[in-house]
Amino acid sequence: DAPVVVAIDGPAGSGKSSVSKAVARRLGYRYLDTGAWYRALALHTLDADVDPEDSAAVIGSLDAFGGAFTVSLDPDVTAFTLGDRDVTDEIRGPRVTAVVSAVARVPEVRAWINETFRSLIANVDRPGIVVEGRDITTVVAPDAQARILLTASEAARMARRSAEFESHPAGDVAEQLQRRDRADSRVVDFMNAADGVTTVDSTHIDFDETVDAVVRVTESLT
Ligand code: C5P
Numbered sequence: 101d102a103p104v105v106v107a108i109d110g111p112a113g114s115g116k117s118s119v120s121k122a123v124a125r126r127l128g129y130r131y132l133d134t135g136a137w138y139r140a141l142a143l144h145t146l147d148a149d150v151d152p153e154d155s156a157a158v159i160g161s162l163d164a165f166g167g168a169f170t171v172s173l174d175p176d177v178t179a180f181t182l183g184d185r186d187v188t189d190e191i192r193g194p195r196v197t198a199v200v201s202a203v204a205r206v207p208e209v210r211a212w213i214n215e216t217f218r219s220l221i222a223n224v225d226r227p228g229i230v231v232e233g234r235d236i237t238t239v240v241a242p243d244a245q246a247r248i249l250l251t252a253s254e255a256a257r258m259a260r261r262s263a264e265f266e267s268h269p270a271g272d273v274a275e276q277l278q279r280r281d282r283a284d285s286r287v288v289d290f291m292n293a294a295d296g297v298t299t300v301d302s303t304h305i306d307f308d309e310t311v312d313a314v315v316r317v318t319e320s321l322t
Contacts, residue, residue: 104129104228104322105221105243107236108314109290110250112277113257115302115310119250120232122311124175127318130224131175134233134240135200137213139191140169140180142200147182152199155206162212173220173229194268197276201283210287214240228322235288237297246318249293250310253303254278 106123110116117133124131142152144165150157165182172179180188190196203209217240221229231240237247252260258274265273285291293299298317302310 101226103224103226104245104318105241106228106230106246106248106314106318107241107244108230108232108248108250109234109237109297111257111281111290112284113261114250114252115260115307116232116250118307119302119310119314120230121175121178122307123314123318124230126311126315127230128227129175130173130229132173132217132220132229132231133171133178134213134217134231134236136171136180136191137169137216138200138204138209139196140171140182140187141165141209141213142196142203143187143191144168144182145203146195146199152202155208158203158206159208159212162209166212166216173224175230194276197280201280201287204284205287210235210239217241234284234290238288238294246321247294247297248314248317249290249297249299250314251291251299251301251303256303 106129108116108120117135121131145152145158145161148161150161152158168183170181178188179186180191217231221231221241233240237244237249258277261277262273300310300313300317305313
């Protein structure tokens with residue numbers, strides 16, 4: 101049998117990353133966090149004094165970024181490096197989050213990154229891989245055996261994000277999350293399930309129940 105691909109999309113604060121990672125662990129799969137790539141590219145441009153709004157300059161930095169960025173597909177080892185620097189925490193920070201949507205909306209950037217994702221997915225061994233992002237079910241891996249949209253009400257997503265960033269005022273976190281979802285939505289639709297995509301709504305269930313639900317959907321489709 102071919103390796104199983106589980107594609108998971110959803111908005112910020114839906115719990116996508118932690119749920120996807122837990123599902124990968126449970127199933128013994130690899131795990132690809134595609135948002136981390138956009139985040140690392142954003143950091144790479146900031147480090148190189150490239151304006152993230154300058155699409156041509158961002159496109160021009162792709163090859164250097166590709167040569168510098170390394171990522172682990174092991175769900176138990178979250179490690180991203182740029183050159184020899186560990187950027188695992190930095191790519192989640194506010195400086196990167198503020199500019200990531202600008203680099204992610206450039207079509208050439210998406211095409212380049214998606215090619216990389218497709219080759220990573222094509223080279224994965226059995227039993228499979230969980231791939232998580234915004235356009236995985238629709239663009240990156242529309243042929244995935246399991247395609248899931250992970251959603252939660254806006255209120256639930258904001259509450260979870262605010263709890264994650266205890267040191268920041270809840271209002272700031274909520275506003276930034278809304279702004280980022282609005283910007284990202286103009287590029288790909290991750291709020292509505294495409295044909296054949298199963299929605300898992302985590303508004304009223306806890307983390308473990310959400311992981312269970314995603315595993316059940318995956319097992320029913322594979
Ligand atoms: O999922 P995460 O919040 O880490 O994603 C960071 C950013 O990367 C998103 O706000 C979006 O701009 C971009 N992204 C994307 N397509 C993906 C994954 C992430 O455009 N598949």
